[in-house]
Amino acid sequence: MPEKVKKNEENIEVKEVGKIKFEKIIRSAKIHSPLDSYKLVEQKIEFRKDPLTNHYSRINKLRADRVKQATMPNENYEQNLQSVIENSSKKCFFCPENVEKSTPRFPKELGLGDRIKQGTFTLFPNLFVFSQYHAVGTLGDQHFTPLQDFSPEIWQDAIEGSIKYFKAVNKFDESVKYPSINFNYLPPSASSIIHPHIQIIQDVKPTKYCEILMGRSKQYTKNGSNYWLDLIEAEKEINERFITENNFMAWIATYSPLGKNELTGIVKIPKTDITVFTKEESAELARGISQALKALYIGRGATSVNMAIYIGPINEDHSDSFQINLKIVTRPNLMPNYTGDIGFMELLHFEPIAAATPEDIVESVRGSFNR
Numbered sequence: 605m606p607e608k609v610k611k612n613e614e615n616i617e618v619k620e621v622g623k624i625k626f627e628k629i630i631r632s633a634k635i636h637s638p639l640d641s642y643k644l645v646e647q648k649i650e651f652r653k654d655p656l657t658n659h660y661s662r663i664n665k666l667r668a669d670r671v672k673q674a675t676m677p678n679e680n681y682e683q684n685l686q687s688v689i690e691n692s693s694k695k696c697f698f699c700p701e702n703v704e705k706s707t708p709r710f711p712k713e714l715g716l717g718d719r720i721k722q723g724t725f726t727l728f729p730n731l732f733v734f735s736q737y738h739a740v741g742t743l744g745d746q747h748f749t750p751l752q753d754f755s756p757e758i759w760q761d762a763i764e765g766s767i768k769y770f771k772a773v774n775k776f777d778e779s780v781k782y783p784s785i786n787f788n789y790l791p792p793s794a795s796s797i798i799h800p801h802i803q804i805i806q807d808v809k810p811t812k813y814c815e816i817l818m819g820r821s822k823q824y825t826k827n828g829s830n831y832w833l834d835l836i837e838a839e840k841e842i843n844e845r846f847i848t849e850n851n852f853m854a855w856i857a858t859y860s861p862l863g864k865n866e867l868t869g870i871v872k873i874p875k876t877d878i879t880v881f882t883k884e885e886s887a888e889l890a891r892g893i894s895q896a897l898k899a900l901y902i903g904r905g906a907t908s909v910n911m912a913i914y915i916g917p918i919n920e921d922h923s924d925s926f927q928i929n930l931k932i933v934t935r936p937n938l939m940p941n942y943t944g945d946i947g948f949m950e951l952l953h954f955e956p957i958a959a960a961t962p963e964d965i966v967e968s969v970r971g972s973f974n975r
């Protein structure tokens with residue numbers, strides 16, 4: 605007689621605060637673990653559902669120890685970092701002395717001149733674009749800036765410089781109204797260049813993830829309120845993931861994250877078009893980003909990150925349903941000779957970037973089948 609299998613009882617936990625529903629399914633897995641003399645051990649897995657998008661993340665707290673061992677910086681890390689910085693600084697196109705000699709220039713039609721200069725920030729077209737309007741901007745005037753040392757001023761220059769670009773592109777072609785500001789920091793986050801830089805893109809349609817956020821937010825207004833402001837209130841009341849807020853923005857650890865150590869920043873002011881930000885509002889956003897990166901370094905040992913800022917369309921006001929918001933996720937530590945291939949587009953916008961076309965792949969692979 606086969607042993608009767610006892611079903612793993614589904615355990616659903618729901619916390620509802622106002623109209624926000626935090627839902628998780630908890631299941632347990634059993635294994636005979638070699639770490640515990642092959643005794644039968646149980647591990648809990650949580651499937652956490654995002655209250656807005658309904659996507660699920662899987663969390664197993666036990667994995668945190670394993671992740672820590674693999675990601676906490678050690679002596680090798682410092683050594684690797686120093687040699688990577690040194691080697692990459694010898695011929696860096698993004699360093700102030702080279703940026704105007706070696707980087708691409710904007711076409712005249714945008715009326716921006718060759719490049720945008722805003723303090724220490726220099727913005728120019730990406731050399732290999734994946735958006736019709738895709739620009740790269742250097743952060744600060746140092747070849748290398750550690751994650752904890754990005755000052756609010758560095759980010760303010762970057763945000764103000766980006767706004768100039770967004771406005772110019774939109775003025776040239778009104779249909780190109782969906783911007784975003786993104787950051788791959790160090791090679792584990794898919795950045796092939798050590799010199800810190802942001803990537804801004806602007807298209808005729810929002811990225812997949814931004815479209816989901818805006819669409820779901822719009823649906824949520826059937827409740828008679830704004831999801832993002834409700835979320836802040838709900839997280840404050842539960843007080844398990846809420847970090848801090850001021851009049852301009854709030855920070856929480858994401859309930860159902862897309863990546864490791866994920867923080868969500870929510871801009872509270874009723875402006876979904878970043879191009880109408882005042883100088884002071886850009887400064888507030890910059891301060892928030894600078895603090896969050898530092899906190900991830902100090903609190904979580906983070907050394908590499910991806911960030912995306914989700915922004916509403918230019919010249920439209922969606923503040924009844926949407927708020928400008930951003931996500932920062934941490935990535936593994938730097939290793940010699942390794943660059944990740946999952947960057948902000950794949951991880952935080954749900955849009956994979958491919959290099960070779962399927963047609964080219966067929967050419968080179970077909971002949972090798974059935975050999």
Ligand SMILES: [Zn+2]
Nearest residue numbers: 696699747799
């Ligand atoms: Zn450089």
